[in-house]
Structure formats: structure tokens, C-alpha cells
Amino acid sequence: MTVVTTGPVAGLLAALGDAVVTDSDTMIAYTRDQSMLSPSGHPIAVVRARTTDHVVRTLKTAHRYGIPVVTRGAGTGLAGGANAIDGCIVLSTEKLDRxxxxxxxxxxxxxxxxxxxxxxxxxxxxxxxxxxxxxxxxxxxxxxxxxxxxxxxxxxxxxxxxxxxxxxxxxxxxxxxxxxxxxxxxxxxxxxxxxxxxxxxxxxxxxxxxxxxxLRRPPARTATVVAAFAEPVRAVDAVMAIQAVADPSLVELMDRTTISAVNDMTRMGLDQTAGALLLIQCDGDAAPAEAQRSADACRAAAATELYMSTDPAEGDALMQARSVALTALERRGSTLLDDLAVPVPRLPHMLDAITRIADHHRLLIGTFGHAADGNLHPTIVFDAADPDAAERAHQAFDEMVAQCLALGGSITGEHGVGDLKRRYLEPMIGSVERSLMAEVKAAFDPTGILNPGRAI
Structure with a gap:
């Protein structure tokens, strides 16, 4: 089915030709990102821009007619920030790829x-x-x-x-x-x-x-440490100790649920009895020495298993366990990925809260993330076809965000606010601060057509 091409859509077609899509079936692929809880609407057109001039003409048309514009990249977002709004133009930049x-x-x-x-x-x-x-x-x-x-x-x-x-x-x-x-x-x-x-x-x-x-010059050397712990709190103790003796390029954490899911998918042989796993990588000329100090810190924090490698290929293979964490959890059901950041010393409190919330709502929640900067991704696994399970997932999501704020954290460390977390923004930043953001938005976009109702 094709949208009626009158008014602004006809103007876009005349100016941009086949860069404009009005076929409803084709437009479906451009209506939402990966956020399951965020609503999406029906655009009047999708513009697959190939040049800056395509973008300029699209925005001039939208500005003239007061039409909302939602800019979209690859659609990998996790907060609904690129979801279509009813009556909008979706402006895709995927073909601006040089x-x-x-x-x-x-x-x-x-x-x-x-x-x-x-x-x-x-x-x-x-x-x-x-x-x-x-x-x-x-x-x-x-x-x-x-x-x-x-x-x-x-x-x-x-x-x-x-x-x-x-x-x-x-x-x-x-x-x-x-x-x-x-x-x-x-x-x-x-x-x-x-x-x-x-x-x-x-x-x-x-x-x-x-x-x-x-760009930077790549590090000359890397070294990798994998450490298993009986409890997440011991893993966080190790993170704090590592930061006192080394400057690793990454410290990734996986909880028991995530370890099990990754093992089931990859057969990597990770320690199934571990309550938490740390994957640590150091880089630069001092990488081996820093990795050894990191390993020693893990041992002092009661690591139950410890492995270290200075082989870059082996290090990459070990890091694959963290890379596939989300994919592994997705094999167990529908997933709702959260993005919370708390001060590193408060990670144990956040991890404990996630466990309590999962138990209370009878949900599977796998947590992984960037332990070195306190950015966790608790991932709710549930049956999206079951209204009761979906409602419990919604409640669990809200409670995790509330707990994060109570611990002095941020509602998002890297995925953005989008539509998904906009209702939490003012409680976090304050009403005066949010008003200032709205004034900045008005200075750039006086008519409010760019991604309205999102982010701020």
C-alpha cells in the first residue's frame, strides 16, 4: 500500500525522487528501534538521504509544513529515540556511508x-x-x-x-x-x-x-585476565582493588545468569558455579605487569578461578564471552535491556537490588556491563506474549531505575533517554535544569519539529 502523495510528500518526491519511500510495507522497517517498551507511529514518508542536499531539502520541507522529523541511523538504539511518530518524516542516514x-x-x-x-x-x-x-x-x-x-x-x-x-x-x-x-x-x-x-x-x-x-596509535601490547568469584560482591571488591594498582582498558562483569546463558550458547566452559565473572584487559607497554597486578588483586578478593594471557588472539577469544552476552540471553526469551550507571563503590548495592527485584517479580534478569565505570545492563528475560509477564517486566524495569537513582546513579550511561526513560529525566536532573535544556532545544529548533517528545 502506498501513502497518498499530496502536499509535502509530493514535494519531496519531486525534489528527491527515489530517495523518498511511501510504500507502507517498506516503511515498516524504519518505524522502530530495539526498545520493546517504546511506542512507534506511522510516518508519511521515509527519506533515505544519499547527500547533504537531500537532508537540507527534507528539513526545509518539514519546516515549511510543520512536520515532525525523526532521524534514524541503523536502528540499533535501545531507548525508542529513533521510533517513528504518527505523521512524521523518518530521515534515514544509512546511505550517507562514506x-x-x-x-x-x-x-x-x-x-x-x-x-x-x-x-x-x-x-x-x-x-x-x-x-x-x-x-x-x-x-x-x-x-x-x-x-x-x-x-x-x-x-x-x-x-x-x-x-x-x-x-x-x-x-x-x-x-x-x-x-x-x-x-x-x-x-x-x-x-x-x-x-x-x-x-x-x-x-x-x-x-x-x-x-x-x-584516531589514536594502537597499543603495542595487550594482556587479559579472567577471574571467577563465588559472589558478585567479591568481584566488585576486586574491581576497587584493581583501580588502585592498574589502569585497565576494560573491566567487564557477568553475573551467574549471564554466565549460564553464554555457556549454553557457546560451550566455552565458563565456571558454571561462579556468582560473577570479571574479564579484564590491560593495554600498552606495561600491559603484562598491569595484568599481573590485576590478577593479584582478584586473588586477594577471593577469586575461585583465575586465568591470564598475553596472547592478543587468545584475549580476543576470551572477550567473546562478554561480546555475546545479550545474544545469549535473547535465546531464552524476549529481552528488555536496561542501562544504569552507579558509582563503582555502590555496584554491590545495585546488584543486590536487581536480584531482589528479579525474585519479587518472578523474572529472569541477567546482568552484565562495564564494572570499571559502574555501567550495568540488567536484562529482563520474559515472555512478551504473556500480558502478566510483560507487566511484571515493566514493573521490574521501573524499580531498577528507581533504585539506581536512590544510589546516586544515572538513568542511562550510554544508550540515551529516547522515549523509554524520558519520564525519569526530571527526577534525576531537576526541573530548572530540564527547563534550561528545553530552552536550548528551542534555540536550535524553534518550531520543535526535530524528534519531538524525545530525550529532553
Whole structure:
């Protein structure tokens, strides 16, 4: 079925031709991301932009007619931030997928927003360089989407999130004007930092059409430690001890439920009796020594099993256990993935709360995440076809967020607010602060057409 092509849709078709999709069956694939709890609507058209001019023309049309625009990358988001709104235009940047330049001297890469994170990393590696940000969706998520949510990943504690690696952004405002923010220089304090306002704004301020990302030299060496513990609290004790003696690039945690799911899927032979597993990686010239100190800290925290390797290939194979955690849990039912961040010393309290909530609501919740920065991903596994189970999952989700806030945490460490967590935003940041955010939004988008009702 095709949407009636009158008014603004007819104008888009005339201006952009086959970049515009109005067939309902085709548009279905562009209506939602991976957030099960977030509603989605029906767009009047999908624009699969191939050039910056396509984006400009789309926004000028939307601005003229007052039509909402939802910008979408690969659709891997987990907070409903890219879900269609009834009557909107979905602006897809997936076909803006060129790596424009890689400058080895300045160690930067200029890319379009549809470039896949892993593809940029591979292209940089061919030049002997390293693109650091590594969200779990690295193989499928786009740079534009990573910027929109300020995506994190395993190595954030040492190297920071996506926003720490962006130098310059080219974007299109709601009325079609093009702006450039930031600079490729290492130091730049000229004016307000508009670049960092755009990063994490989830498509509510402008549409990113180009970004210059910073690259690094890859570490010369890596070393990996895997440690099993009888209880999660012992694993967190080890995390605190490690931070006092080493600077690992990542410290990943998996609980008993996640370990079991990964074992069932991969047959890796992880310790099924463990209450928690830590996967630790150190990099740089001092990697072996730092890994040894990390292993010693785990031993002192009563690790029940301990393994260390300085072989990069073996380290990657061991890290695969954490990489497939979500996929393994998805094999057990429908999943609702949360994204909570608490101060590292309060991780035991959050983990205990998750266990209590799972027991109270008779749910399976597998928890994994980035222990070095306190960012957990408790994943509710339930039967989405069972209304009672779905309701219990909703309640458990709310209670985990409430507990996170009570512990002084953040409602999202890397997935964004989107639609899913918007109701929790004001309790976390405050009403005055939220009003300021709304005023910033109005300065960029006075008519409020960019991803309305999301993120702020």
C-alpha cells in the first residue's frame, strides 16, 4: 500500500525522487528501534538521504509544513529515540556511508553519519591507527547513531565515550541551514562548545551529516585476565582493588545468569558455579605487569578461578564471552535491556537490588556491563506474549531505575533517554535544569519539529 502523495510528500518526491519511500510495507522497517517498551507511529514518508542536499531539502520541507522529523541511523538504539511518530518524516542516514578522508598526520577520520563503527575501525587499522569507541553494537551501529546517543562501550573507563573522540561536526538545522562546530586542532576554546551539545542530543537539535573523529596509535601490547568469584560482591571488591594498582582498558562483569546463558550458547566452559565473572584487559607497554597486578588483586578478593594471557588472539577469544552476552540471553526469551550507571563503590548495592527485584517479580534478569565505570545492563528475560509477564517486566524495569537513582546513579550511561526513560529525566536532573535544556532545544529548533517528545 502506498501513502497518498499530496502536499509535502509530493514535494519531496519531486525534489528527491527515489530517495523518498511511501510504500507502507517498506516503511515498516524504519518505524522502530530495539526498545520493546517504546511506542512507534506511522510516518508519511521515509527519506533515505544519499547527500547533504537531500537532508537540507527534507528539513526545509518539514519546516515549511510543520512536520515532525525523526532521524534514524541503523536502528540499533535501545531507548525508542529513533521510533517513528504518527505523521512524521523518518530521515534515514544509512546511505550517507562514506569514509571521506583518513588523515594519518592529524590522526583524524572524516566520515558521513551512516558509516558503521566497525568499518571505520577497520579502515583506521589498515593505516596503523585505532578508532577507539567500541559499543557492543560496533559491527552494526553507525557513527551518526553513536554521536546521537554519545555511545560508550567496554573501554570507556580508560578512553572515554564517543564524545571524547569527536573533533568537528557538520549538521543541518531544522530550517535547513548548515552549521559547522568544533575544530580539528587539538585545542579549541572559541565560543560555546556546540559540538558537545549536539553529541548525545538524540536528533533533537540538528541532523549530523558529517563528523571528524579522532584516531589514536594502537597499543603495542595487550594482556587479559579472567577471574571467577563465588559472589558478585567479591568481584566488585576486586574491581576497587584493581583501580588502585592498574589502569585497565576494560573491566567487564557477568553475573551467574549471564554466565549460564553464554555457556549454553557457546560451550566455552565458563565456571558454571561462579556468582560473577570479571574479564579484564590491560593495554600498552606495561600491559603484562598491569595484568599481573590485576590478577593479584582478584586473588586477594577471593577469586575461585583465575586465568591470564598475553596472547592478543587468545584475549580476543576470551572477550567473546562478554561480546555475546545479550545474544545469549535473547535465546531464552524476549529481552528488555536496561542501562544504569552507579558509582563503582555502590555496584554491590545495585546488584543486590536487581536480584531482589528479579525474585519479587518472578523474572529472569541477567546482568552484565562495564564494572570499571559502574555501567550495568540488567536484562529482563520474559515472555512478551504473556500480558502478566510483560507487566511484571515493566514493573521490574521501573524499580531498577528507581533504585539506581536512590544510589546516586544515572538513568542511562550510554544508550540515551529516547522515549523509554524520558519520564525519569526530571527526577534525576531537576526541573530548572530540564527547563534550561528545553530552552536550548528551542534555540536550535524553534518550531520543535526535530524528534519531538524525545530525550529532553
Amino acid at each position: 569514509i571521506l578522508t583518513i588523515d594519518e598526520q592529524s590522526r583524524t577520520a572524516t566520515v558521513e553519519p551512516g558509516v558503521i563503527n566497525g568499518d571505520l575501525a577497520a579502515a583506521a587499522a589498515e593505516r596503523g591507527l585505532w578508532y577507539v569507541p567500541d559499543p557492543g553494537s560496533r559491527a552494526v551501529s553507525t557513527i551518526g547513531g553513536n554521536l546521537a546517543t554519545n555511545a560508550g562501550g567496554a573501554c570507556c573507563a580508560k578512553y572515554g565515550v564517543t564524545g571524547d573522540h569527536v573533533a568537528r561536526i557538520k549538521a543541518v538545522l531544522a530550517d535547513g541551514r548548515i552549521i559547522h562546530t568544533g575544530a580539528t586542532t587539538r585545542k579549541n576554546v572559541a565560543g560555546l562548545n556546540l559540538t558537545q551539545l549536539l553529541v548525545g542530543s538524540e536528533g533533537t537539535l540538528a541532523v549530523i551529516v558529517e563528523a571528524t573523529m579522532r
